[in-house]
Amino acid sequence: MDKSSPLSSLSTSTSFYSAHQGDTTTASSPPVHGHPSPYQDARELPRELKNHCQIFLEEQLYDCAINLLNSILGAGASRRATGRHTKAVPVPPASHLSLLATLTVHPLHTTRIDRPDHLHVSSQALNYLRNLLAIVGPLNADFRTAFRFHQGALRWNRRHQSGHHSHGYNSDVSDGGDSDPDEDRLSGILANQSSLWARGQDFWSVVGWAMNCSVLYPHRWRHWKVWLEFMLDVLEKDWDERERLDSEAREASGGDGDPPITSRQEAMIVTYMDQQQSGRRGSYKAIVKALLADGGSMLSSSFREVFEREPRGPKKESKKRKRETLDLANDKFGDYFDDDSVSSGASEPPTPQKPRAERIKDTSFGLSHPGLAESIYLRLRLFKLLSLATYTLHKPADLAALYDAFAGAIKLLPLELFSLYVTQRSNPLLLETHVTVLKELFHLLLPSSHKNPGKVDPEADAVGSLTMTMLEVCYAPHPANTVAVEDNAKLSLVVESAMQLLWRCDSLEYTESLEQAVEEGIVARETKAKKKRTGKARGRTDPSDELAQEVLNSSAERLRLLLGALQGTAETEEA
Known part of the structure; x- marks a missing residue:
């Protein structure tokens, strides 16, 4: 065989959409994209408002920052809804969006909350990001820059992305004008070395850890699941909008032939794919490995925790508590980060995880955990986008490698897990x-x-x-x-x-x-x-x-x- x-149907057919004809399951033509953008235009946040947000974020007054941003966003959306002429919606810098995304999943604001004012920060940050995605879209919000895994290279530049012009703000920026990217950089640990985008090696290492959490650490999976759902929304909408732009480019050139792929070549999913392949030469095997991570001993060692001592629960109050030092100007966050550096861990409860020996012996890889079953839809949804991007970029050899790796990995799964991928139940494929x-x-x-x-x-x-x-x-x-x-x-x-x-x-x-x-x-x-x-x-x-x-x-x-x-x-x- x-x-x-x-x-071959994926590499020679005119589309990636399925249909059937007679006795054969094959491909049909893609939908026509002749619609205007569903999103509002965006512009930079005025300098005065941006400075207010920066102060709020650096002083950990996250409620104030998010409420201000939501008010600005809501005002722009409501004016459009009433049909009144309005300027483009102001959007904060990429560094601000990056910090908000970190807050949605960071242990300090999810599973290790020890301050009442941190209780709702995670959900508030996520709600704002979702609202921003729905109103101005992924390109106008410039999520591609905000959600870039930089591994310590903290550069925030909306105008220059890998040699390509950003599809972010309009050129007619007013109310503050263009800003220096260095001015947009935030100070503080959570915005820099402890951010999600610095702690994660790349997108796939974070996906692998999140998938392992679906089995090993249900208390962490609750939050990683929400983050993955949001990121998949961003990646899919980013791809759809770029597909619309490529379709517009074809119509502008006369409407002959297949749409160009210029815009889709800069899609976020393609950036993540390229970053992984350049970092760990080789291949789709590492990507598929992350997609199918199931908490087994080998995959647990391949995908390490993103945040330091992440699985630990909230700290216990001790009778003799050392005096906390809070110095935001010098990035001192009381005893949260100090406790993480203490090896004894006397002030914290045991990590809510299965003992290592038990995890190794558990040949079912935690199939009794509901998190694993509910993660299957997200895994398949991401594989669908991977497959679509690889096909669209006209890389038959890469497409074959992707499916070889995916099918080969599924074949080796335990039978119960194998059945979840194979059975014809409702799924996104x-x-x-x-x-x-x-x-x-x-x-x-x-x-x-x-x-x-x-x-x-x-x-x-x-x-x-x-x-x-x-x-x-x-x-x-x-x-x-x-x-x-x-x-x-x-x-x-x-x-x-x-x-x-x-x-x-x-x-x-x-x-x-x-x-x-x-x-x-x-x-x-x-x-x-x-x-x-x-x-x-x-x-x-x-x-x-x-x-x-x-x-x-x-x-x-x-x-x-x-x-x-x-x-x-x-x-x-x-x-």
Whole structure:
């Protein structure tokens, strides 16, 4: 089987959007973007207001700063809603937005709150950022600059981004004029060396840590989940707006040919992808590793905590409490950072985490934790954007590498987690993405003797499609390429998912040959799985095998039920 064939539909079709035609799941044309920008124009915050905000932020008067910013933003939005002529909405500098984003997830303002005035800072900061995104959009707010992982290189420049002109403020700036980027830089630990954007090595290292928290540290996952949801909103809206700009550029040039990708080449997701690849040469493997981080011992060591001693809970009050020193001018934050440097940790409760030995022995990787299940949607949502960006940039080799890495990593997951990625439940992936992933998994799980879909249905295989003929002849009748019960259960789930996908697209109908192929595969997988249970391991009970056998049996029942439903539908239509 040609490994490039499952990906060819993504590299040769005219779009990345899925549809179906006849018996084939394939691609269709993209939507037309002829709409004006849904966002208001933006301009720099007037100097006097900016100075007020800077003082509030540096003095840790975050409520005052956020309330002021919300008032300014709300005034601009309300004037537009009433139809009155208004100037562009004032937006604070990137350094201010960066600090607000740090406040949404920093332990001092989430899981280690020890001051009443910090209680609502995180939610207030997030609400402002979401309002700003909705009103002026990601480009006008210049989130690309604000949310850049700089690793200590603290530069705030709205005018110059990697040699390209920023799509931020309009050129007709008034009420204070252009400001020196150095003047916009904030003082203080949280705005500099302890900020999210300095502590995180890159976007993917933060994603990996956040995903590990979904299993290991539920109290931290609550806040990382909210941050990830917001960042995905930003990344998706940034891509959509740049796609609209590229479409406008095509119309301005006459409307012939495919839209240019000039604006999308500067998208935030592309910046994050390029930053990772230049930092750890190689590849999509590290990105996929972050996407699928599940709290296992290996991935826990690969993605370290973002903030210092982050998993710890709030401090306990001691009877003999040392006198706190608060000197904001010299970046002294009482005993918060001082306590973190003390090795004894006597004033703090134990870290709310599983003991290391228990985590290593936990082969289920915390599947009982609800955070892991609810993180799947976010993981798939990010993979969808990665796939779309890679496809749009016309990088067939990179696209193949991305899907190879993703499918290969999914294949190695524990069975329960594997099923969450494979089953055809509601999720953000495009149908075409499902086709590609499923065909990759078939390639990894089936024996080399299975028939090549390129010989069975060459036209459909040439564009990477999945058809009923392929399912019936190449995929459904076979066992896995090992005697492992888990591998045969995984293959059964993939067959089941492929049938459901084709049914969703009205590309599946009942035939006796299909029923025979599906039944043949059910028996073949059950027979091959029995070889392990009757071999050297006979008499020994393996809990994972028992679970895999249950999954294999349940999947077989669902396949038969699906065939029965197809047959019933066919008989009804004939009558």
